[in-house]
Amino acid sequence: MSDLFRGYNLRDYDENVRRFFLFGIPLFSGMMIQSLLYNLYLTRLGYQEDFIGQMAGLAPLASGLFAVPTGIISDRVGRKPFLLASAAVMAVTQIGLCTVTDRSLLLVFAFVAGTSGAFIWVNHVPFLSENAAPQRRAQAIAIWMSIQALTRMIMSLLAGSLPDLMGHLADIGTEEPEPFRYALYVGSALCLVAMLPLIGVHTKTSTRTTQEPGTTTAFPWRTFIAFGAISICRGASMGFSFPFFNVFFQQALLLSTPVIGGVFFLSQVVAVPSTVLAPAIARRFGQIHTIVPTRIVGSLALVLLGFSQSLALGLACFLLTTIVEAITAPTEMTYATQVVPSAYWARMQSLRVTGFQIPAGLASLAAGFIIVEYGYWATFVLAGTLRMVSAVILFTVFRGKQIEV
Incomplete structure (x- = not known):
């Protein structure tokens, strides 16, 4: 039992x-x-899934386009400025997104908001890898993702009730956009608060300036290409599915906003222990043997979700996909830092973010039109298929490269 929670003392x-x-x-x-x-x-402003898909697609496109420059510059100036900028940009753009209603301005704000994704997702793994001891990197990443899951768990429950609270305070029904707008302002304020702990972060000289064994060898093209292909498949899969889960529950399963919040709450309830246990599972079975079969199961659940017509089946499939992502995502992140020399960490993370975000954006753009034309089943089948392909690529390229964790 102690081995399961090794490395979780702050x-x-x-x-x-x-x-x-x-x-x-x-x-x-x-x-x-x-x-x-x-x-x-957006649905209360009168927009349909095709425009929602455009909005959902622009943010990851921006993240992908800015990922490589962010990685290069952060290697020179450090991670802290970009982490601060991620919170600031997120707060300002969220205010814009829930204040203006013009179609063109909304698209502009959505694109600018996406740059914050590059700032945070390119730098979070290098920051933790540079500041945590090598034997604690897997746990540090797992703690970070557990914080994400736990926070999302609590906030999904609270956020689902925020429009009702705001509507009650403003004496406006939740069928109108205003209660949702006021609730979204709360999210913007929280992003600003996030900047405060970072102010006290002490900038460190990157440990990657010191040559380590293996950095004198040829550039690891095969590894980079493989992770690029895996990220493309995972990103497109996410773009075809994730931005539409809440609308799917509302439009296809006819759930209310508080119930949708409850569904997302349950998804994070199962995600937290899955993320915490991920390093121990990887130590027991090996990273590749943990990721590949688990991701295949998740891909099948995602396909089945698209055909769900009842809350019970839809909830079961949604929770299973959440568990799979909670186990495989931190395990893959840690594995990437172990098979690539530290001199290439930022470039690897930039590649993974670019490879993930741009396909996610393009898939979201396409998904909105596909949903309007064919229904949710089509995009969820595409998402599940691509996720399975990512597992096949990982197994084919790295099956003989198990790393001690």
Whole structure:
């Protein structure tokens, strides 16, 4: 039992890492409010899934386009400026997104908001890898993702009730956009609060300036290409599915906003222990043997979700896909830092973010039109198929490269 929770004592980490964990709590809270409520807000403005798909697609496109420049510059100036910028940009753009209603301005704000994704997702793994001891990297990443899951769990429950609260305070029905707009302002404020813990972070000289064994060898093209292909498949899969889960529950299963919040709450209830146990599972079975079969199961659940017509089946499939992602995502992140020399960490993370976000954006753009034309089943089948392909690529390329964790 002690082995399962090895490395989860926060005193094992320096002040920078602990401050980074504190940064995540309000940031993920603001992100969860936006994620749960914004598409529902757009439906109350009269927009359909095709426009929602365009909005959902622009943010990851921007993240993907800015990922490589962000990685290059952050190697020179450090991670802290970009982490601060991620919270600031997120807050300002969220205010814009829930204040203006003009179609063109909404698209502009959605694109600018996406740059914050590049700032945070390119730098979170390098920051933790540089500030945590090598034997604690897997646990540091797992703690970070557990904070994300736990925060999303709590906020999904609270955020689902926020429009009702705002509507009661303003004496406006929740069929109108205003209660959702006021609730989204709360998310913007939380993103600003997230900047406070980062102010005390001490900038460190990157440990990657010191040559380590293996960095004198040829550039690991095969590894980079493989992770690029895996990220493309995972990103497109996410774009075809994730932005539409809340609208799917509302439109296809006819759930109310508080019930949708409850569904997302349950998904995070199962995600937290899955993320915490992921390093122990990887130690027991190996990273590849953990990721591949688990991801295949998740892909099948995602396909089945598209054909669900009852809450029970839809909830079961949704929870299973959440568990799979909670186990496989941190395991893959840690594995990527172990098979690539530290001199290439930022470039690898930039590649993974670019490879993930641009296909996610393009898939979201296409998904909105596919849903209007064919229904949700078509996009969820595409999402599940692509997720399975990512597992096949990972197994084919890395099956002989198990790393001690």
